Amino acid sequence: MTAPLSIHCRYPNALELRDKQQMQEELTQLRSDMLLSQPFVAVLAMRLKMVVVVDDRLPTACTDSQHIFFNLDFMRKCSAPQRRFVIAHEVWHCVMGHFLRQQQRDQQRWNFACDYEINGILSYFFKRDDLPNNILFDQNYRGKSAEQIYTLLGKLPDNEWTETYYQPGNRLPAGGAQFDQHQPDLSMPDLEEFKIDPDFRPQSPAEMDVERWREFTAAAGQVTGITAGSFGADVQQVIKNALKPQLNWPTLLQRFIQRTISGSYQWHKPARRYLAQGLYLPGRQGQCLRLTLAIDTSGSTLQDLPKFLAELTAILQGFEQVQLQVISCDASITDVSFYDKSDLPALTKWQAKGLGGTSFTPVFHYIADEPDHVGIPNALIFFTDGYGNAPVEAPAYPVIWVLSPNGEPPVKWGEVLHLQ
Template identity: 35%
Template sequence: MTPRAPNSEELERKRRARELMRADRQGVLVSSPFLGVLAMRLELVPVIDSRVPTALTDGHTVYTHADFWLQLNEAQRLFVLGHEIWHCALQHFARRLEREPWRWNLAVDHEVNDLLMREGFKPLEGITHFERLRGQNAETVYEELSGSTKLPERDPRLADLHDPPGPDPNAPVQDPDYAPRQDPEIWRSWETRVRAAAQQAHAAGTLPGWLEARIAAAGPPSVPWQRYLQRFIQQVRGGGTRWLPPSRRHWGRGLYLPSRRTERLDLAVAVDTSGSTVEHWPQFRAELGGILRTCDDYRLRLLQLDTRITNDHVYTPSQPLPEALPIHGAGGTDLCVPFKHLEETPPTALVVMTDGFGPIPDQAPAYPVLWALTPGASRKPGWGKTATMRATGQS
């Protein structure tokens, strides 16, 4: 069978769907100014194509089957459009790494749908949402679903496609307007777009506090942790396994990811939660998320400190780092404290997030140390590796 292009009747349905999609973008802007600003950065393209039963995005464009769009009411269309925007804003396709696709699809759909419901969008009946996991991010939901003997199904009549289908000689109708791009670099641009949209909505007073905190927690780290950890930790000693070499299968996509041989990223992080760093805490939380997204399996020992250790906790995929991580401290600063605290149980490696105020040990410990410094840090330590975080909104 030779695939055909849409006929004249189908082209008329595409025209009607295109008009609706343009109006729906304005509807999203009214319902959620933050999402509406992001919607302006996406092309909206209805198609009549057998490969696209519902909707999908490649980071550049939202494609929808025209007939699917025409059968939805306005509230449903806004929900679906918001769903695709959030997939881009949260960079779900770049965050998957080596995770099992089906479980990850459920996890990211839950995260998106939960956010939309909290913003007041009316959900479609039968969408993926786990009531017991309200407020949890995709990584947490993914791990929670790992113990399920039978994963729930995604309703094919409603579920969007997470992997844009390519050429298919067996698809009877193929629309020339359907032309998804394979562009890994697009997700880098979404980091900047999300920060800009959040700043704009915050300045206008239209960004809810809970959403601002959520964006900061799940938002992009300013430090390229894949590269820094590759240089900083040449060998993770947990079980004698190596974090290197990277996975070659991802090189063609422009991604530098750990190989399947990775067993665990074993790392300690000391966060300076003294009074002088409180304003930097959202960025510290984003950097912690960036570290954890470098590896599927990890053991993160997180220390919080001011003039003493105020909190010492271990996080793993089964006990993940919470998004709303409370600050313990806000007093003075003594950066000698974490090294004294770790003398009896030295870590494989230590990352210290700080503004550099306060005393620092004269000598380096036996394990490697990376100082992650805030913008404008008062001074750089005389030993160890250093990385400087970007100022908020800086490219």
């Protein structure tokens, strides 16, 4: 009989707690000093709580848009210029809203693209010799968005993603050029003995964080004069892009869906084997996303339908559990079908039924009176040109009107998304 694996985990000891406090004070002072050398970044860094941890789940640093978490050992190995770089790097992840821009992209390639974008921005703010020489940087990517860089990386062999910017100077004490942890990981490390810090409690970024950081960025620009022409044209464009990001309609649709399920994860009971050691280690379990998709088959919308269904399918594939009710309608309900996650590929081959006049009211009556397989949905997505009758009052669940080009929203309630 195989003996059970013995796993030992512990909290920081007294010496580590003392060192954490000392590092916390050093980083706080460093952030204050940056008000003179890099006021724009420093003002934004004031919006984040800096937390030093002794935790094997965090090898370097990360941010959740509310905190910057630093691994104590990593920061002890960093010089003062390197610490300034790490702080600025995490701040710019928040400014650029990377935590909600990934969509269904490959995580590793997206993380590399984000770092290329951020480090290109930091090359405008740091002197050449102050940039670490083992970070992801390419002169050709300066001024490009993470989405553009992601596409360019996809055209390269995988082993070329880690091409770095080498120059005379310092090296970050990290194992790779992509040094920081973009999505904080609370899973247990594959170690028989590991350290875990109760102060490492990253929050799940939300849609409101994007708007919050846009406001922070605008305010910091005014306070420091960066938006008043005191910096070069390249920096001006960077700030402009941060304040007015160009989001395509699939991104906006995904954000709407994410909001309806409140983040798609919930905390559940910890594993019993850790309770004996006095540790509460939460896990995450997925919720089921229940959506209703209503498709107006009156005719003018159908040429845009295949692309819309392809994008919607890609978005829904990112959820653990999906129940989708598809209602075909013109002047009345013409068909109702159901899909779970395994059925989603067939959604791209959906065929319209009906093609008569248009009325949206029967869809809302159907959901209220005959909820069928999915029950009252988390949200209703209505694909239409908007020309038809709709209820005067909004239902209790969220609704988004996905309008074909030149379409018009039929009512003043609900969110509106134009296919452009």
